[in-house]
Amino acid sequence: MKTFLQLNTIFLSMVMEAIPFVLVGVVIAGVIQMFITERWIARIMPKNRVAATVLGCSVGVLFPSCECGIVPITRRLLNKGVPLHAGIAFMLTGPIINPIVLFATYIAFGNDWRMVGIRSFMSIGVAFCTALVLSFVYPEPPFRVQESTARLEAAATAETMPQPQLRRSVASQISGVLSHAVEEFFSVGKYLVIGAFIAASMQTFIPTATLLKLGGSPLTASLVMIVLAFTMSLCSEADAFIASSFRSTFTTGALSAFLVFGPMIDIKNTLMLLGTFRGKFVALLIALVTIFTLLGASIVGRLFG
Numbered sequence: 001m002k003t004f005l006q007l008n009t010i011f012l013s014m015v016m017e018a019i020p021f022v023l024v025g026v027v028i029a030g031v032i033q034m035f036i037t038e039r040w041i042a043r044i045m046p047k048n049r050v051a052a053t054v055l056g057c058s059v060g061v062l063f064p065s066c067e068c069g070i071v072p073i074t075r076r077l078l079n080k081g082v083p084l085h086a087g088i089a090f091m092l093t094g095p096i097i098n099p100i101v102l103f104a105t106y107i108a109f110g111n112d113w114r115m116v117g118i119r120s121f122m123s124i125g126v127a128f129c130t131a132l133v134l135s136f137v138y139p140e141p142p143f144r145v146q147e148s149t150a151r152l153e154a155a156a157t158a159e160t161m162p163q164p165q166l167r168r169s170v171a172s173q174i175s176g177v178l179s180h181a182v183e184e185f186f187s188v189g190k191y192l193v194i195g196a197f198i199a200a201s202m203q204t205f206i207p208t209a210t211l212l213k214l215g216g217s218p219l220t221a222s223l224v225m226i227v228l229a230f231t232m233s234l235c236s237e238a239d240a241f242i243a244s245s246f247r248s249t250f251t252t253g254a255l256s257a258f259l260v261f262g263p264m265i266d267i268k269n270t271l272m273l274l275g276t277f278r279g280k281f282v283a284l285l286i287a288l289v290t291i292f293t294l295l296g297a298s299i300v301g302r303l304f305g
Contacts, residue, residue: 003204011200015193023185026072030181034173049085053131056082056089057124060097070094071272078141085135092127092289095236095263096120105259108240109247115240118252118300119259126260126292133288134281142281144274198267221254222297226290229262236263253301261293 046052074091078084095101102116109115225246234242243258250258265286273282 007200007204010204011197023181024069026069026181026185027177028069028073030177030179034176045082045086049083049132049135052083052086053089053128053135056086056131057093057127058097059090060094061099071269071276075143075276078143083135084138084141085131087141088134088285089127089131092130092264093123096123096260101236101240101263104237105240108244110244114304115252115255115259118256118304119240122256122293122296122300123260123264126264126289126296129292130285130288134285137284138281142278144276144278194271198271218251218253218298218301219294221250222257222294222301225250225254225258226261226293229258230266232262233266233268234262239263251301252304253297253299256300257293257297260296261289264289264293 046055070091073094074087077090078087082090097120102120105116105119106113229239232239232242239262240259243255246255246258270282270286273285277285
């Protein structure tokens, strides 16, 4: 009975913590759908692959969304014509480099800007390398359910045709945003609930102490922290406070792995990704993020101990 209550408490706290950010994410996705056109994106997006990826890494500063709400935003941007490398770079860095998360990291580590800088630059490096590799393997976004060609062509035709001097009322525009937001919410919400339940179950039945015993070397310590970040599935606004509690146990390199990997890949957003992209793409994405996170943690460990 006690175990069930613990599972229930963790599960409900995860869902309640994530829902506000999912709502923010789906509303932003609705705004993108209603007000941002393919022509505007094409005009501002650099043609150069590297430059577009760098832009994708930096856009997250403007979007205060955690990993719970970043997937629907990314899907909407990709559907609007944002290149895959730029969209994935934004999806990976957005939950980390936004001002709310960086300020929370600063507070959690005792007003220390060093960890804020490590987290920011390491996340950008991991996202940049991951997105660049994926862009060569997948020239087009590998959506699990492709938009129908007719629908896309109709949308493109409607947008490129000269429109008469008719403007939608403010009420109809708001209604359109909310309609798209509701559609996105129910699309990703089921994966959030399933992911939260799995994460809560793993936290309940897998003792943290068992994982901590494995962190004897820098590599295994980083792997342990990556597993913890994945299974705990914390919101990026709160994970820094958990990471700071491990300062006496793990090195800065291992802590950086926890702070970077968790917001990029956890149980909740893995299921959201699987609901949006093909399984092989998601598997490669997770593998690349893991490899580059371990590499980044190793560099951080050498530089900062």
